[in-house]
Amino acid sequence: MQFTLKIERWNPETEQGGLQEFTVDAPETATLLDVLDIVKDEVDGSLTYRKSCRMAVCGSCGMRMDGAAVLACKTPMAPIAREGRVPVISPMGNLPVVKDLVVDMEPFWDKFRAVKPWLEEDDHPPVKEWRVQQEELDRIMKEALCIQCGCCVSECNSMEADPEFLGPAALAKGAKFVGDVRDRDRKGRLELYNGPHGVWDCTRCYFCNERCPKGVDPRDAIAKIGAEIYSEGMLSDKGARHAQVFDVSTRATGYLLETALVPYTDPLKAMDVKFAMQMARAGKVPNPLRPHRAKKLDEVRKLHKVLKTQEKDARAQKRAGVSVDREEAGS
């Protein structure tokens, strides 16, 4: 079967680059990586890309096809050729290009290191092994599937605007340790991930979930950390206070209290009189003294209260299970 693709080239020595089209013959079962290998073997040996396992485990061959990050070894080409599409293959985003399809992963690893991707022990490690219950493992199983390919980071919209954002891969790793019953630094981790370029930088664009080739769902992992931070009453960050306004609003009126959102999240922003006037002129500032109230509000208020208690009990149960195991293991 014939495959045509355009590859974004970049030679750092000559500082020359641009799109180059290649057409090669390959079996119908060929993946993008197979096609690149044929191009390199038969047409242009200077084509540069990373690869290793060829089976979606090593995480080396992350690159973009038509602007979307994929693992080259996991992307079948026949359906695209049949559609008559000529895909554009380019390096991953949010990381500096070294040559052709190879990016510098160092900024990626810097963020990985920043989230402390190791187990923190205390002075009482278990004598034998840690005993972890299946349900405790299940809670962090998705995050454990990460192969560190960088496909999520490539597409992260927040990272495009704030390159210092810890980002989906590192925070998913962080979520794994926050949820790991053997870890002894849960509070320290939450403080770390609650920082200025931490979880509240996430804009919920869901590109990470969409692109992850392993089903890690990094956005959901970030939300798990957010929930832990919120449950600890850590409200120092504007992001956590923003969430609190929604939580409290549903109890107070059933609706979002829009006029509370700005002053409570960021009191300084409430001083932006010019902006407030623009909004008011367009009729976009509801009367704060007569907020819109949902009917049957008592149902929601009771739910709010019932769930608060149930959430607290569930957290206590989660912790209790761990300490018992640890005592047994350590004694």
Next chain:
Amino acid sequence: MKQSYAYYPGCLASLSQKELDVSTRAIAGKLGMELVDIPGFTCCGAGDVHEARPEYYLHLNARILGQAEQLEQDTLLTICNVCTLNLRQADIKLKADPELLERVNANLRDVGAAPYAGGVEVRHLLWEIAEGEGYEKLKQIAEKPLTGVKIAPFYGCQILRPSKLLGFEDPDRPQSLERIIEACGAEAVDYPSKIKCCGFPIVLAREDVALGELIQPLAEARDAGADAMVTPCPLCHLSLDAWQGKAAREADMDFGMPIFHLAQLVGAAAGLTYDELLFKRHVTKTHPATDKIYAQQG
């Protein structure tokens, strides 16, 4: 398209983005969609309660779905991307796990709320008029084609991703808004960031990051020659419309880009007036585009 829907406008369209609710009701009448109000609906919790208190989020949304069922409706119509994802995600989760559904329903019964039996599907207005009978009906009511008007579609995130929960169309190559724009007689302009984020969820907590995200689609739509942008999400609308001035100052650019709600675009093509569609309730003036539209229509 259904004859009738349980109609969930959500918070924003009920409050600051009232023009969206008014325009939706106006076009629903023309399209022959009966919108049944849900008495006692609340906020879906947005991404915020979803993140901070996932259990409470699930119950809030189950309660809304249960209320739709009480109205004997099998489809709940949304007009906001965030409400769509929240409600669909809760619905899918509850339908997949009978034990969870029973636990949630026990809580709902305890507080006197209607339980949810799992008989509702959550659909966004965009999906109802982008294909099938709804699309045919849309073409019929678009009696005042917006000839020569260039419209840039802006999808917003949570109508496309995660596609396993939304799944209406290819999240990388969506065409629903383009189809609607063309059915309205306008020209759809293409630009790369039409599927990217507007930054709204973090515009208060991280304004600099959010504005960084917002500048790109505004600049690209302008460069593509758009007279206006259209979005199916009131949060994207607020970001693109109300924060446009700040984005322009941040980027040192001039956008002057009118932002239409999906229902306003359809309404204009269906002959509804500037006043009926409440275009005056926009922060960024819509005149350049609306003058072009209404001058043509005489």
